[in-house]
Structure formats: C-alpha cells, structure tokens
Amino acid sequence: MANWVPLWLHRLGSPPTFYRFAGAVYPWALGLAFVLGAIALYGGLVVAPADYQQGDAYRIIFIHVPSAWMSLFIYGVMTLAAFIALVWRIKLAETVAMASAPIGAAFTAITLATGSLWGKPMWGTWWTWDARLTSELVLLFIYLGIIGLCHAFEDRRQGARAAAFLVLVGAVNVPIVHFSVNWWNTLHQGATIRLLGPSHMAASMVWPLLTMMGATKFYYIASLFSRVRTELLAAEGGKAWVRELAVAGVAGGKA
C-alpha cells in the first residue's frame, strides 16, 4: 500500500501514461457533469419555488454562484500546479496550470455576464463598482494576462514557466485587491448590495445549487483533461508514442 501509491503517481507524471489515463477518465467526467447538470437544472428551474422577494429572477443563482466558485477554485488549482511546476520542474504540472487558465477565464466571464444579467432586473443597473464585482473583473484580467504571457513566447515550456510565475504573483495579488477595493468602497460610500442574504435558503433551493457545484467540478475535470491531452500531443509531436497514436488513429478510425 505504502509503495504502490507514489509509484502510480510517478508513472502518471509521464505524458503517454497520463494521455491514456485522461482519455479514459474524460467521457466519465463529462457524462457525470452532464447528468448532474441536468438534475440541477430540473431542480433549479422546475422544482424550486420562486423567491418571495426576487421572483423567478433569482434562478440565475444556480449558474452564477457555481461559476463564481469555480473561478476561484480553478485559480487555486492553478496556483498549486504552478508552484509544483516551478519547484520540481514537472512538465505535466506546467501543462495542467496552463490548461486551467482558459477554463478559469471562461467561468469568470460567465460569472460576470450572469451577474450583470441578474443585476439589471434586481438593482436596475448592469454594472456597479461593488467590491465583489470589481474583484471578479480584476480576476478576469489576471487570467487573460496569464494566457497572454503563455502564448507570447516562442518556446512553449519557457512561456509556461513564465506564466506559472505570474500565477503565483496573481495569487498574492487577489486578496490584496479584494481588501483594497473593500476599503475603497467604504471611502466612496459605494452601493453595497447584498444579493445573498445570510443563508436562510429553503432546502429545495439549496440542493440544486450544490448539485450544480458538483456538475461544474466534473466539467472542469473533463475540460482540463481534454486540454492537457491536446497540449501533450502538441508538445510531444515528434515522440514515438504520439506517432504511433496518430498512425493508429488512421487505422482505427478514431484516436
């Protein structure tokens, strides 16, 4: 027991093994995300009653909050992977960190867009310089900066390592931004609006929310593995295992 776990992890770090492992996990993760998402949508759109204050508009919560949570969770995973990549120089960790960035940016963009669509009927405005909204916008810029830096280099690995460093800088920066924006709001008496009251949501509203959070987690796994597989193919284009795979793809019809 004590021996085969690290051995297995070590093997998983090698690109061909991870490629196969990710390929095996991918359909299951995507399928689970799909099933859980469908259940959550049914619960959120049909079963859950309308909110007594916000009417049916609150149903945006079932995608807005899971997306917001994922935008931070993915940054956490990315920070961990970037740290591992820089300290132990593991190529797979670099790939995981860089593959996470577009997914995180997608969830951040969804959070901003759905939050705006929720804010318009509730507050009467598409955008307000509230601490949480502003921090989320800054997070989107951080994600875009990481993606941009990664692609600005000719050499793929060098770009990934520089961007991994930027991930760590951003990880220090996000809490500081949140704190400073909070302070700024108290100074300027900005509109502080609480959308989510202290959690006294009905159970019929809570379970679809939690299910959707699970669905987005599985979706992240699926999308991450799909991207890592693609990156590995591109990075190891000349290696024997990729060539075999490409040739087998022609013979078998599907890679």
Place this chain on the structure above:
Amino acid sequence: MSAFLAMGGYGFYVWTAFAIFFIVLLIDTLAPLARRRRHLREIRARIARQANRRRPGTPARNESNA
C-alpha cells in the same frame, strides 16, 4: 409551459444567462477537441512527408526531436 418560459416576467434575463452559460461551456468543450484533431492531422502529414523523403535503401533517420 408559457408561464415557465416567462419566468414571472424575468424570462429574458434568466434565459439569456443560461444561454451564455451553455454556449461558453460548449465552445470550451469543442475548442480542444478541434485542436487535437488538427494536431493529429499535422503529425500524420509530417510522418507521410518523412516517409516520402526517405530514399529506398537508406536507413530511416531518427527525427524524434523534430
């Protein structure tokens, strides 16, 4: 059914939000799949080119780091 679609007057906001959610995630799912297919095609094309270039009688050059 139409009451469900109207969402108590907030239908536009609710359905636009859900549409954005699904469209963005759909693009996010399809983009790497398309890119992977392109990479595989390029690798196959390169293998084919190398096979053509190799003259009969000479051993295959190892271009593993191409």
Place this chain on the structure above:
Amino acid sequence: MTPGSTPAACAALLRRDLTLAWRRRGDIALPVLYAVIVVTLFPFALGPEPQLLQRIAGGVVFVTVLLAMLLSLDGLFRPDIDDGSMEQLMLAPQPLALLVGMKILAHWLTAALPLVVVAPVLASMLHLPPPAIVVLVVALAVATPLLSLLGAVLVALAAGAKRSGMLLALMLLPLCVPVVIFAAGAVAAAQDGLPWIAPIAWLGAGLALAVVLAPLACAAALRIAMDT
C-alpha cells in the same frame, strides 16, 4: 570599497545606468511630456469648470503618472538583453537580486522622479488646492517606487517574449489597482478634510514589502525568462 565587492559592483552598475540615461536625456523628457499632454487634454474634454476639475484632479494625475511610467517600463531590461550585458549580470558573482535592484533604482530616478517633480504643476493646472497637492506629492513619492518595483517583475517575466507592449499593460493592471486606490484615496481624503495617513501607511507597508521581495522575484523571473 574594494573593487569586485558587492557594494562596489552595485555602485558601478548604478553609475553606468545613470550615465547611459544622461547620454540620452531626450528619453527622460518623453514621459514628462506625455503626462503634460494627457493632463492638458482633460479640461478640453470635460470643460473648464474649476469644481469639476478639482474633483477629478487627484485621480487624473495618478492615472497619467501610471501610464507615463508604463511607457518607460518596457525599456527597463530590453537594451541590456539586446546587447548581452544581462547575461553578464546573471553570471556575475554578486547576487542578481541586488544588481537588479540597482537597475530598478536607476530607472525610478530617471523615469519616475521627474514625474513626481512635475506632478504639483499638473495638479495646480487642474485647480487642486495646495494642501491636497502636498499629500499628492507624498503619495506619489511612495507609490511610484512601488509601481517601479512591481512593473520590473512583470517586465522581467516578459523579457524573453517576442511581443510584450500591450501584454505588459494587461499584466500590470491587476497589480496596480490597490496602489491606485490607496494613493488616489489619500488625496481624496485630504481634499475632504479627512485624515489621510492610513492609506499612505498602507502604501508604505506595501513599499517596504516590495523593496525586499520584488528584486528577488525579479531575479527569479529573469532567470526563467532568459533560460534557453
């Protein structure tokens, strides 16, 4: 100072950078000119009412100084990388973080200090009251080295990249949000007659932290970016 010792190397590097900057005096004037132009354009865009200009003066001067610094940041390491002296610095026996710190200091002296000097003029063009101008200069004196240090880390990261102009702005924006908030917040507080020490103290804390950490981060980033 014994030749070859770390203090001597630092002094030599600082002297070299300042000499190089002095030979190209026109480049020092460019950010200042840029700031003057931008601040001059604001009254034309918004109208000349003193009340309006007074309200936005602190923020306008800050953002202008920030953008002017961004303009000059790209040239912080670029010439040294192009002519190969950066490799020499990285191979030098002295700690790279200290040498890079000297380069950042030279950059601040040549690119940011003129902006701090010219800031009171810009602020009075926008009718900022004199007590607030004092606070503005204090805030700028703390905020500009902080921005130089933060910017240097990002410039170092992008040093190996092919294109970095717009990218640098995109990467710097999230980092400078807190700096702008606190620095402009201090001026706004002074204008309203509120105590303005707290935001300056926060900036000072940030500067103390950055003086220690940023050169180290900068050296690490350069090693990553130049690693070929």
